[in-house]
Amino acid sequence: MRVCADPDNLPFSHEDGSGFENRIAALLAEDLGLRLEYAWLPDRRGFVRKTLGAELCDVIVGVPAGFERTSNTKPYYRSTYVLVAPASAAKVHDFHDPRLRHWRIGVLLPGDDMAATPPGHALMQVGAVDNVTGFTVPGDEPAAARMVHAMERGELDAAFLWGPQAGYFAARSGVPLRLQRVPAPAQVATQRFEFGIAMGVRRGDTALRDRLDAWLVQRRPDILRILSDYGVPLVEGARP
CATH class of the missing domain: 3.40.190.10 (Periplasmic binding protein-like II)
Structure with missing residues (x-):
């Protein structure tokens, strides 16, 4: 499983695997029976184009739920x-x-x-x-x-x-x-302070997106425990 990630962006991701998105990715790869690999790139302008767009990886673990440059799962937090x-x-x-x-x-x-x-x-x-x-x-x-x-x-x-x-x-x-x-x-009032976060895949890859959606439902309790370990403040019942 090839994941696109920033190598120094705690608490989300780090090249030493200490971010909560690293832990979620490791759980996903284990459940799918796949070896976890990373395409590391600082999350700056052009990140999606240079990673997913260049087919160096297949999944971004955290994107805004309405992000237009990827095909997104339902928000998982x-x-x-x-x-x-x-x-x-x-x-x-x-x-x-x-x-x-x-x-x-x-x-x-x-x-x-x-x-x-x-x-x-x-x-x-x-x-x-x-x-x-x-x-x-x-x-x-x-x-x-x-x-x-x-x-x-x-x-x-x-x-x-x-x-x-x-x-x-x-x-x-x-x-x-x-x-x-x-x-x-x-x-x-039109400025949103709350945002849903989803997983993003290459646009058009609906098979992988749907597979991830099913996994996120199955593993929701475990994902919430990981987020709690990192002190992530959650908003329940908000729009995506």
Whole structure:
């Protein structure tokens, strides 16, 4: 079984097999009686074209459920962006909390501007601009890890992170941190914070997609246990 993956993208995947997508892939390969092989490539622009498109591999273990460049299974988990803040801080209930305009907050910059992520866009809408620092995807370690390390050093007060990254790196922080779900403000009601995650295969490969769908149903309890091991915050009952 040939899997396309990033070699340094914890908690999702790592070339040493320590990511939760590695564990899911290993379980899948074992059940199918196949040898597990990887096509490693940093998950940047052109990832699908250079992996699935070049026929170097056949499965991407984690893609957004509505991703248009692959043929996707039904989502096997749903998560959300969360605020990572000191465990001692009072809960932030919404984006109008005045602390969000004064705390030094980190956000991911997958594109060229802060609004590229839903929380970054929401912060801009409520006037939190000068106190927000963007962290680009390329770096010596995942951007989420860099943000948590910045909180450990006292350089950030909080960060908005994608749920699986937040749960994993916050649990390994040298300072006590807490994850909080903060609903999007009304100004950005169309900006989704929650997303379903599916497996992706080459477009047109419906046989493999359907086989994976059946396996995901069969192994759902085991997959949920793996996600729990990594502290992934799950959203139940949400749309894909």
